[in-house]
Amino acid sequence: MAIRKNAANLTSSEMDTFVAALKELKRSGRYDLYVLQHAQSVMSNIHRCAAFLPWHRQLLWELERELQEIANDPNLAIPYWHWGDNATYDNPEDYPMWSDRFLGPGGRSFNGHIVRSGPFREGEWTIIDMQGNPAGPLVRELGESPIANSLPSKEQIEAMLRVMPFDTSPYDMDTRAGFRNLLEGWYGGSEPMFHNRGHVWVGGSMIPMTSPNDPVFFLHHCFVDKLWWDWQERHSPMGMEPYLPLHGERAGQNLDDLMEAGMTGRFKPSDVLDVIQLGYSYDAPEPTIDTTFVFTQEGSDGGIDHSGHEGHGGHEDPNNHDDHNTGDHQDTNPGNDDGVAGGDEGTGGGHDHSDHGAGGSSEDTGNDVPTTGGGGSSTGSGTSSGGSGRRRGCMLTFILIFGILVFACGSSMKSGKITGFEKYERKAIVSSVYWYFDIALGEKDVYKVLTNKEDIYFEVVGGQQSFTLEGPQIEAANVKVITKDNNCFLGKGGKISGSLNGDQLDLDMDFNSQSAKSNAQGEFIIKEATDKELHEVRVKGVALRVND
Numbered sequence: 189m190a191i192r193k194n195a196a197n198l199t200s201s202e203m204d205t206f207v208a209a210l211k212e213l214k215r216s217g218r219y220d221l222y223v224l225q226h227a228q229s230v231m232s233n234i235h236r237c238a239a240f241l242p243w244h245r246q247l248l249w250e251l252e253r254e255l256q257e258i259a260n261d262p263n264l265a266i267p268y269w270h271w272g273d274n275a276t277y278d279n280p281e282d283y284p285m286w287s288d289r290f291l292g293p294g295g296r297s298f299n300g301h302i303v304r305s306g307p308f309r310e311g312e313w314t315i316i317d318m319q320g321n322p323a324g325p326l327v328r329e330l331g332e333s334p335i336a337n338s339l340p341s342k343e344q345i346e347a348m349l350r351v352m353p354f355d356t357s358p359y360d361m362d363t364r365a366g367f368r369n370l371l372e373g374w375y376g377g378s379e380p381m382f383h384n385r386g387h388v389w390v391g392g393s394m395i396p397m398t399s400p401n402d403p404v405f406f407l408h409h410c411f412v413d414k415l416w417w418d419w420q421e422r423h424s425p426m427g428m429e430p431y432l433p434l435h436g437e438r439a440g441q442n443l444d445d446l447m448e449a450g451m452t453g454r455f456k457p458s459d460v461l462d463v464i465q466l467g468y469s470y471d472a473p474e475p476t477i478d479t480t481f482v483f484t485q486e487g488s489d490g491g492i493d494h495s496g497h498e499g500h501g502g503h504e505d506p507n508n509h510d511d512h513n514t515g516d517h518q519d520t521n522p523g524n525d526d527g528v529a530g531g532d533e534g535t536g537g538g539h540d541h542s543d544h545g546a547g548g549s550s551e552d553t554g555n556d557v558p559t560t561g562g563g564g565s566s567t568g569s570g571t572s573s574g575g576s577g578r579r580r581g582c583m584l585t586f587i588l589i590f591g592i593l594v595f596a597c598g599s600s601m602k603s604g605k606i607t608g609f610e611k612y613e614r615k616a617i618v619s620s621v622y623w624y625f626d627i628a629l630g631e632k633d634v635y636k637v638l639t640n641k642e643d644i645y646f647e648v649v650g651g652q653q654s655f656t657l658e659g660p661q662i663e664a665a666n667v668k669v670i671t672k673d674n675n676c677f678l679g680k681g682g683k684i685s686g687s688l689n690g691d692q693l694d695l696d697m698d699f700n701s702q703s704a705k706s707n708a709q710g711e712f713i714i715k716e717a718t719d720k721e722l723h724e725v726r727v728k729g730v731a732l733r734v735n736d
């Protein structure tokens with residue numbers, strides 16, 4: 189089993205083995221094929237889409253297997269570039285990954301930012317353009333971009349890992365909620381975020397679609413992959429889908445669709461969800477830390493300089509209009525104002541157009557996180573055609589007035605029958621976007637009561653076999669109600685009592701809850717007064733445990 193480690197924690201021997209394998213892959217000509225596989229793929233099939241993470245997971249897995257064969261070491265693993273660790277260094281180049289023994293430092297402005305030391309220096313490493321032609325030495329501009337002069341912090345990374353679900357419609361760069369598009373870097377702040385930010389921070393050869401020219405690409409994407417693994421480890425045990433969409437979206441993006449081809453053929457997202465089955469894992473999960481960082485729902489706008497290294501647009505090389513066996517390589521979403529400036533690949537290279545968020549204006553579409561209200565709202569017109577007798581009109585008026593009164597009073601149908609319960613011991617509810625919940629470590633027992641109409645979450649002091657929550661204790665217990673149509677309500681008063689006997693839970697619940705919405709950070713808040721609705725929960729009976 190290959191264990192992928194933080195690049196800062198590699199031994200000298202591990203550094204040497206990894207570098208030697210990369211250079212042998214380059215000497216054989218195989219490394220450049222990875223560059224072209226990425227550069228010549230259809231941009232909208234591997235970036236700005238749900239398949240962004242599984243496609244790149246496949247690419248890294250394929251490279252890792254080749255490096256293992258070269259080194260004759262099945263445990264050789266791609267290390268990851270931990271942005272949060274690197275961000276803690278006063279001089280970012282002091283981070284061990286940038287040492288001359290490993291990947292080498294950045295270039296300097298007085299020599300065109302050409303890398304002049306380390307194993308991948310000028311004369312030792314030559315990059316290629318979109319057609320596979322030699323394009324000069326490796327170029328790096330570490331931290332010099334005015335729109336990405338710092339790396340994501342550990343607090344930002346923690347805040348990102350709390351965001352759920354995996355992805356949301358429209359499953360592209362305009363999505364304003366969910367984990368995938370935030371990690372890819374297309375929303376959350378006005379500048380390039382996370383993945384996109386890493387590319388722009390390195391700059392130079394890491395800007396265009398030929399960015400795998402720089403070995404940093406693979407360590408960068410290894411950390412992106414690790415963060416997806418971290419997210420899966422945190423949320424999958426709670427039933428969160430590790431990948432979305434499951435079905436119904438465009439070809440190549442659904443769970444069981446064949447994706448854009450990689451080096452060894454076309455995989456499905458479902459083929460790469462389990463890293464253990466792929467033969468690797470990571471050294472340690474990201475620790476849970478306190479964070480107050482709040483994301484915005486605006487698109488990440490890299491619009492400082494629309495010409496030169498900061499230009500990141502639609503992965504379209506203006507000098508390359510061939511199909512390359514995958515069809516048209518232009519941006520299939522031309523309505524997006526993604527910028528058109530390309531990255532200068534160095535000497536002899538044309539201007540490629542990249543997709544890392546440092547150029548065009550990815551404008552905020554104004555799409556907030558959906559704030560679905562509670563039950564009882566109606567959008568019917570109330571008009572009728574045909575007979576217009578007074579009796580019928582009075583009946584319609586009565587029904588309409590009754591409906592309005594029900595809505596205004598904030599009441600809804602009573603809860604359904606209990607179908608079971610789940611219990612998570614010594615934990616605490618952490619709310620997150622789209623009405624799902626992360627169960628974090630804590631000193632509480634979390635119950636999830638399932639009925640045929642809603643799921644009801646609440647916390648009690650850990651280890652209690654019986655409990656009673658009344659009045660303000662309902663709110664303190666983080667009582668949350670999620671209806672089957674994904675409306676969210678927060679408990680605001682009443683009573684919940686229960687007694688646990690083995691796998692049976694005797695329950696008596698009679699409380700009100702108010703409709704809520706989520707902000708960009710995934711925190712729940714009660715809706716505005718004009719938007720409030722109430723949801724009554726009245727359930728009594730015995731629930732049988734359904735989880736281990």
